[in-house]
Amino acid sequence: MSRVSFVNGMYCDYKLASVHIEDRGYQFADGVYEVFAVINSKLIDYDGHINRLYKSLKEIKLTSPLAKESYLFHIKNLVKKNYINNGLIYLQVTRGVSKRDFKFPKNVKPSVVIIANSIPKDEYEKKFSRGIKVKTTQDLRWKRVDIKTLNLLPPVLAKQIAVENKCDEAWLIDDKGFITEGSSSNAWILKNNTLITRPVSNSILNGITRTSLIKSLKLKKLKIKERPFNLKDIKTADEAFITSATQFVMPVIRVDNIKIGNGKVGKNAELFKNSYMEAVQLK
Ligand code: PMP
Numbered sequence: 001m002s003r004v005s006f007v008n009g010m011y012c013d014y015k016l017a018s019v020h021i022e023d024r025g026y027q028f029a030d031g032v033y034e035v036f037a038v039i040n041s042k043l044i045d046y047d048g049h050i051n052r053l054y055k056s057l058k059e060i061k062l063t064s065p066l067a068k069e070s071y072l073f074h075i076k077n078l079v080k081k082n083y084i085n086n087g088l089i090y091l092q093v094t095r096g097v098s099k100r101d102f103k104f105p106k107n108v109k110p111s112v113v114i115i116a117n118s119i120p121k122d123e124y125e126k127k128f129s130r131g132i133k134v135k136t137t138q139d140l141r142w143k144r145v146d147i148k149t150l151n152l153l154p155p156v157l158a159k160q161i162a163v164e165n166k167c168d169e170a171w172l173i174d175d176k177g178f179i180t181e182g183s184s185s186n187a188w189i190l191k192n193n194t195l196i197t198r199p200v201s202n203s204i205l206n207g208i209t210r211t212s213l214i215k216s217l218k219l220k221k222l223k224i225k226e227r228p229f230n231l232k233d234i235k236t237a238d239e240a241f242i243t244s245a246t247q248f249v250m251p252v253i254r255v256d257n258i259k260i261g262n263g264k265v266g267k268n269a270e271l272f273k274n275s276y277m278e279a280v281q282l283k
Helices: 024-028 046-059 068-081 121-130 153-164 208-219 231-235 269-279
Strands: 004-007 010-013 031-039 087-094 111-118 132-138 169-173 179-182 186-191 194-197 223-226 239-244 248-255
Touching: 004 068, 010 068, 024 087, 031 046, 046 068, 046 087, 046 208, 068 087, 068 111, 121 248, 132 153, 132 239, 153 169, 186 231, 194 208, 208 223, 208 239, 208 248, 208 269, 239 269, 248 269
Parallel strands: 132 169, 132 248, 194 223
Antiparallel strands: 004 010, 004 111, 031 087, 087 111, 169 179, 179 186, 186 194, 186 239, 239 248
16 A cells, blocks of 8 residues: 655655755755644644644744645545554645755745654553653753754754663753753653643743643643743652653653652553543543
């Protein structure tokens, strides 16, 4: 069964799909992206993700080449054409193809690429039941990580440090010793029945999963405090989590050499995961 991707207005065979060598995404990381989860063939949190894409485009002064309805149309087509039951959609918009020059090119059409990937249904559940390990490392990113740009070398290097330390995710530490977020997720701890996560600012990506989870937990009257936390807080945390479009709510059982709780998936993990699934109408 051949896979199909969307490249600049055309559906093409995944193996043959390509962009030009002078695409500004390739040369300058001059573009933005979004990742949407698909569960049971349903697109999750579409509005949140597409609105954030528009916000990112605005921040880099790029006008969307497609209307919101067109993105949705093509994404849904790719879900169907690739028979995606569980998986993800990767959508990228760059400033287009032009002779290499730092300043914005004139009269160039932005490039749009959409890729659909299947993920085995039990992959998440297996990972959830084990919990994940986290390695902390310095946050070396630029000052506008609230924009979801293609400029991903610092998180790539951070994730590699995590992997080389037999961990699944990196938590990034700012100059004051506080965790900003994960390399590709938001970071949370639970302490004395209060969920703690860093407030939204230029120094974290305002996660769509984070927003949906907070909304649903507030409805359940759970205590949430949006404040920065550090390694000292982590040492006394009862549970810890990451959230992202593809990891949903994922329990953390170890941060560096610190065992979280008893080093096993905590008792609230399932509750938070279910609360998120309810929020996106999957329960
Ligand atoms: N922070 C960073 C740095 C990320 O890359 C991601 C994943 N996109 C997140 C947070 C989580 O965001 P979302 O829940 O919207 O996937």
